[in-house]
Amino acid sequence: MQRRDFLKALGAGAMLASGLSIKSVFASATPHVVIVGGGVGGATAAKYLKLADPNIRVTVIEKNPVYIRPYGSSEVLNDHIGMTELEVRYDRLRDRYGIEFLFDTVIGVDPLARTVRTAGGVQLNYDRMIVSPGIQLLYDRIEGYSASVAESRIPSAWIPGHQTRLLRDQLHAMRPGGTFVIVAPPNPYRCPPGPYERGALMAEWFKVHNPTAKVIILDSKDNFVPGPSMLLGWNRLYGYNVPERFREGMPTEGEWPMKAHEEPGMLEWVAGRDGGRVLSVDPAALSVETEAGRFQADVLNIVPPMVAGRVAFDLDLVDGTGYCPIDRRTHESTRHPGIHVIGDACVADAMPKSGFSANTQAKVAARAVVDLLAGRDTQVPLWENTCYALAGTEYGLYVADIFRLVDGRITRTEGPRFLPLDASRAQIRIGALYQQNWMRTFTEDCFA
Amino acid sequence: MKKHLLLILLLSLLGGQAFAEPKHGTAESWTPVRLHAALAAMPEGDVERGAQLHAALFCASCHGERGESLSRHWPALSGQRAPYTYKMMLDYRDGLRHEDARAEMMVVLARMMTEQDMADVAAFYAAQPLPGSAPLKKGHPVNDLVRRGDPQRLITPCASCHGVEGQGGRNETPSLAGQRPEYLVRTLKAFRDNTRHNDVHQGMAQFAWDLTDEEIRALADYYAR
Amino acid sequence: MRRQKTVKKFAYALALIVALFAATVHAQASETQQSERPTGEMMGNTCAACHGTHGRLGSAAFVPLAGMAAEEFVRAMRAFRDGSRPSTLMHSVAVGFSDEEYQAMAEFFAAQRIEE
Numbered sequence: 001m002q003r004r005d006f007l008k009a010l011g012a013g014a015m016l017a018s019g020l021s022i023k024s025v026f027a028s029a030t031p032h033v034v035i036v037g038g039g040v041g042g043a044t045a046a047k048y049l050k051l052a053d054p055n056i057r058v059t060v061i062e063k064n065p066v067y068i069r070p071y072g073s074s075e076v077l078n079d080h081i082g083m084t085e086l087e088v089r090y091d092r093l094r095d096r097y098g099i100e101f102l103f104d105t106v107i108g109v110d111p112l113a114r115t116v117r118t119a120g121g122v123q124l125n126y127d128r129m130i131v132s133p134g135i136q137l138l139y140d141r142i143e144g145y146s147a148s149v150a151e152s153r154i155p156s157a158w159i160p161g162h163q164t165r166l167l168r169d170q171l172h173a174m175r176p177g178g179t180f181v182i183v184a185p186p187n188p189y190r191c192p193p194g195p196y197e198r199g200a201l202m203a204e205w206f207k208v209h210n211p212t213a214k215v216i217i218l219d220s221k222d223n224f225v226p227g228p229s230m231l232l233g234w235n236r237l238y239g240y241n242v243p244e245r246f247r248e249g250m251p252t253e254g255e256w257p258m259k260a261h262e263e264p265g266m267l268e269w270v271a272g273r274d275g276g277r278v279l280s281v282d283p284a285a286l287s288v289e290t291e292a293g294r295f296q297a298d299v300l301n302i303v304p305p306m307v308a309g310r311v312a313f314d315l316d317l318v319d320g321t322g323y324c325p326i327d328r329r330t331h332e333s334t335r336h337p338g339i340h341v342i343g344d345a346c347v348a349d350a351m352p353k354s355g356f357s358a359n360t361q362a363k364v365a366a367r368a369v370v371d372l373l374a375g376r377d378t379q380v381p382l383w384e385n386t387c388y389a390l391a392g393t394e395y396g397l398y399v400a401d402i403f404r405l406v407d408g409r410i411t412r413t414e415g416p417r418f419l420p421l422d423a424s425r426a427q428i429r430i431g432a433l434y435q436q437n438w439m440r441t442f443t444e445d446c447f448a
Numbered sequence: 449m450k451k452h453l454l455l456i457l458l459l460s461l462l463g464g465q466a467f468a469e470p471k472h473g474t475a476e477s478w479t480p481v482r483l484h485a486a487l488a489a490m491p492e493g494d495v496e497r498g499a500q501l502h503a504a505l506f507c508a509s510c511h512g513e514r515g516e517s518l519s520r521h522w523p524a525l526s527g528q529r530a531p532y533t534y535k536m537m538l539d540y541r542d543g544l545r546h547e548d549a550r551a552e553m554m555v556v557l558a559r560m561m562t563e564q565d566m567a568d569v570a571a572f573y574a575a576q577p578l579p580g581s582a583p584l585k586k587g588h589p590v591n592d593l594v595r596r597g598d599p600q601r602l603i604t605p606c607a608s609c610h611g612v613e614g615q616g617g618r619n620e621t622p623s624l625a626g627q628r629p630e631y632l633v634r635t636l637k638a639f640r641d642n643t644r645h646n647d648v649h650q651g652m653a654q655f656a657w658d659l660t661d662e663e664i665r666a667l668a669d670y671y672a673r
Numbered sequence: 674m675r676r677q678k679t680v681k682k683f684a685y686a687l688a689l690i691v692a693l694f695a696a697t698v699h700a701q702a703s704e705t706q707q708s709e710r711p712t713g714e715m716m717g718n719t720c721a722a723c724h725g726t727h728g729r730l731g732s733a734a735f736v737p738l739a740g741m742a743a744e745e746f747v748r749a750m751r752a753f754r755d756g757s758r759p760s761t762l763m764h765s766v767a768v769g770f771s772d773e774e775y776q777a778m779a780e781f782f783a784a785q786r787i788e789e
Contacts, residue, residue, distance in 0.1 A: 356722060359722060360719050379712060380710060383719065386766060398762045401769075415769050416764065416768060433734060434723075437735065438723055441730065445721040445722050
């Protein structure tokens with residue numbers, strides 16, 4: 001405590017004197033940062049640590065030698081891309097920045113001794129640790145559902161891999177006029193627009209390949225991001241009738257007005273207030289029981305509730321919410337010092353759980369770690385979540401939010417968040433074009 | 449019947465927004481006859497309408513407020529000859545030009561435009577000042593190549609088509625004066641290795657085949673702002 | 674316990690001295706504000722997902738920011754904010770930052786090397 005006060009005071013003075021950097025005499029010559037998890041958060045953190053200070057030794061401990069990106073993975077379902085295009089390799093991070101990789105699983109940590117142990121029997125010393133374990137899906141929370149059912153019959157395909165392939169195959173083999181049912185998860189969950197984008201892309205695909213098919217999204221929620229802009233897209237593309245409560249501001253004339261379809265199209269959304277909450281599932285019959293009654297599916301996709309990835313629990317970083325509480329300024333765990341948590345697994349107040357969030361949180365945490373290792377005062381953080389989503393392959397939407405630390409909470413800056421309802425056709429088309437480009441540039445920022 | 453009429457009216461009002469998308473390479477390559485016909489059929493461009501489209505279709509986002517180019521990624525369009533700009537838009541639309549990811553973007557954008565739209569933006573850019581000029585530069589390493597060509601390699605002088613000051617020549621030959629050097633380098637290399645092949649009967653590519661990297665860099669420098 | 678208190682006192686005294694020194698040497702009002710505002714780099718790093726790490730971009734649809742003249746950056750952000758320049762999401766992004774923050778980001782990007 002003495003040391004920290006002294007350093008803080010020195011640091012504060014240093015900040016006022018134009019950010020003079022005072023290297024702590026107590027830090028080791030080559031500090032070692034261990035990163036648990038090589039997904040978007042972990043990879044970005046590793047890279048930005050090295051960018052800030054190439055002398056820091058960085059080791060990433062990751063289970064899988066090849067990363068399969070979840071963002072944009074729904075584009076496998078409509079054959080826009082193949083599974084191999086989701087693969088991201090770690091070569092660039094290793095070769096360009098000298099980041100070390102250990103393909104293994106973390107089983108324990110000693111926060112006081114600052115050591116971490118792996119299943120493969122390796123023990124590493126660290127000066128600071130960054131944990132970015134993502135999410136785990138709680139299949140068992142839905143009666144009748146389980147991990148084995150998800151792997152074999154009713155995929156979630158929310159963590160990409162075998163289940164994504166399975167879902168794609170099921171959808172492409174669905175009988176003419178069949179029903180595709182998506183069960184959307186309750187808040188908070190990874191990738192807010194995801195289930196609705198998935199339903200939209202499949203409706204677009206079905207229009208060509210299975211025109212009498214139906215898509216039903218069952219929801220316990222009454223709203224979702226990006227809200228009305230997605231509903232308007234559905235109205236324009238899939239004959240969806242926008243519920244009364246969302247119609248304010250919708251264009252009724254001009255280039256592309258919202259229409260009232262006499263015969264609604266194939267896409268349906270059953271909100272929580274209309275009984276969309278799922279009570280149980282019958283894997284044999286492929287049906288779900290909801291508050292509004294029974295829904296029969298030909299292909300069933302359930303996205304269950306989720307919590308922080310398992311390793312966060314193993315390392316005792318999780319609280320009663322199922323996510324990891326942190327010091328919002330530095331992402332340092334409030335349960336164990338020296339360990340920072342980023343990405344889906346951390347409690348980040350107003351920030352959604354998304355790849356983009358993980359990417360900016362990684363940069364904030366990396367900067368904080370670099371400053372803490374050097375004995376400097378930490379910086380004022382700033383986060384963002386600006387990402388594109390699709391209502392169709394040529395219909396681009398987005399959410400754009402900026403977050404600041406206000407009274408100890410990560411708070412969204414007020415402003416326009418979504419594609420305006422009066423956006424031009426050009427904006428919409430170009431938005432879809434940008435979305436495709438963004439997939440590449442985002443991946444490069446994290447992994448190259 | 450009325451419903452159908454209404455539909456036709458709506459579609460025509462939308463100004464051709466709904467059109468088929470030809471795949472890459474299925475459009476026929478240019479011949480002198482077809483080029484002549486296409487340019488003769490080019491609608492008269494409206495500069496003001498072109499200015500509006502240039503804003504609404506995000507052209508300005510990459511090419512700059514007056515087409516002067518915002519970065520080495522994208523060419524300057526200001527002062528470019530209208531028939532050339534128009535032809536490039538046709539080439540993007542028909543999939544004849546698609547040499548890299550930036551060109552792929554242009555393909556998408558061109559398919560959102562009618563021929564009138566293309567003529568209008570072409571007129572808008574033609575009305576802007578050229579970003580530079582490339583007069584005689586005695587002593588420059590490639591001045592001879594530009595002014596006299598190289599008979600040994602069957603390279604005619606660049607200036608004979610691209611103009612005495614690089615301002616462009618007959619028909620569709622573009623102005624090079626003041627163009628982004630990085631763009632010129634990319635373009636010459638693309639012609640040389642055949643990733644770009646929207647010229648008539650390899651009329652441009654043939655001169656790039658025997659150019660060295662050094663010469664390409666020097667040529668870009670010669671014409672650049 | 675007493676030793677802790679002494680060290681604390683010493684630390685605060687030292688901080689005070691350094692602060693006074695800083696205040697006299699650096700008279701600009703913005704100095705204090707800077708320590709409360711995110712740095713140009715902190716804000717600029719949120720742009721990387723589209724505009725490239727530190728603004729360096731290969732072939733892509735977005736504008737590379739590395740090496741961009743600061744006035745150009747500020748002018749562009751202002752135009753996005755007031756809507757005079759059409760955008761998809763840049764308007765939303767620009768609305769979230771102040772003029773001083775535009776300037777800080779502009780200076781950060783202007784100083785980045787261009788090499789891809």
